[in-house]
Amino acid sequence: MEKEPSSSNTNRPPDGVPIAIFASGAGSNAQQIINYFKNDPTISIALIVSNKPEAGVLKIAGEEAIPSLIIEKEAFFRGDGYVKELQNRNIEWIILAGFLWKIPLSLIKAFPGKIINIHPALLPKYGGKGMYGHFVHEAVIAAGEKESGITIHFVDEQYDHGQSIFQSTCSVDQEDTAESLAKKVQTLEHRHYPEVIEKLIKKTQI
Numbered sequence: 110m111e112k113e114p115s116s117s118n119t120n121r122p123p124d125g126v127p128i129a130i131f132a133s134g135a136g137s138n139a140q141q142i143i144n145y146f147k148n149d150p151t152i153s154i155a156l157i158v159s160n161k162p163e164a165g166v167l168k169i170a171g172e173e174a175i176p177s178l179i180i181e182k183e184a185f186f187r188g189d190g191y192v193k194e195l196q197n198r199n200i201e202w203i204i205l206a207g208f209l210w211k212i213p214l215s216l217i218k219a220f221p222g223k224i225i226n227i228h229p230a231l232l233p234k235y236g237g238k239g240m241y242g243h244f245v246h247e248a249v250i251a252a253g254e255k256e257s258g259i260t261i262h263f264v265d266e267q268y269d270h271g272q273s274i275f276q277s278t279c280s281v282d283q284e285d286t287a288e289s290l291a292k293k294v295q296t297l298e299h300r301h302y303p304e305v306i307e308k309l310i311k312k313t314q315i
């Protein structure tokens with residue numbers, strides 16, 4: 110299912126390297142990335158992809174006049190029509206920002222070394238299936254960790270597993286709850302993810 114923005118009034122640059130953001134949730138990281146590249150003529154957020162019709166990120170796409178695509182489960186795991194769709198739009202990089210489905214091999218093969226993810230913990234700890242959002246922070250606190258943080262990494266065919274690109278840490282204090290730790294981690298995500306994306310893309314191909 111595909112939705113074109115109702116407004117043609119977009120301030121996206123016409124020519125930058127086209128990237129797609131995949132997200133399943135609220136989209137706060139997607140929003141940061143969109144804001145960061147708004148005035149950068151070399152990188153363009155060309156598409157928002159989600160697996161959830163009710164995801165907040167789709168509202169952001171509408172407000173920002175960025176085309177969006179909802180991928181259904183069957184098509185994502187058993188078809189590869191959406192790969193064509195990404196290629197037709199000349200997408201060069203895929204940025205996962207809270208996208209909760211495992212990325213199928215067909216997509217990894219179509220975008221080798223060009224799919225990156227952010228995870229709200231210091232991988233390799235606290236990653237894998239079911240490790241997202243508050244589950245991660247609860248596990249970190251339950252284990253008595255003194256430190257947590259973020260990991261930005263290349264995506265391979267295992268959950269939260271590919272080569273690490275960047276990590277940043279924050280303290281886990283005695284009084285921290287999953288909610289307060291989530292806030293600290295989110296601050297790191299918003300501060301670093303757009304910059305890391307920019308450095309990586311510019312280093313690789315501009």
Ligand code: GAR
Pocket residue numbers: 132133134135136137138139206207208227228229240241242269295298
């Ligand atoms: C982010 O904290 C991201 O690290 C996490 O989902 C959140 C999405 O928030 N991703 C994972 O847990 C992946 N395993 P957002 O929708 O507000 O950007």
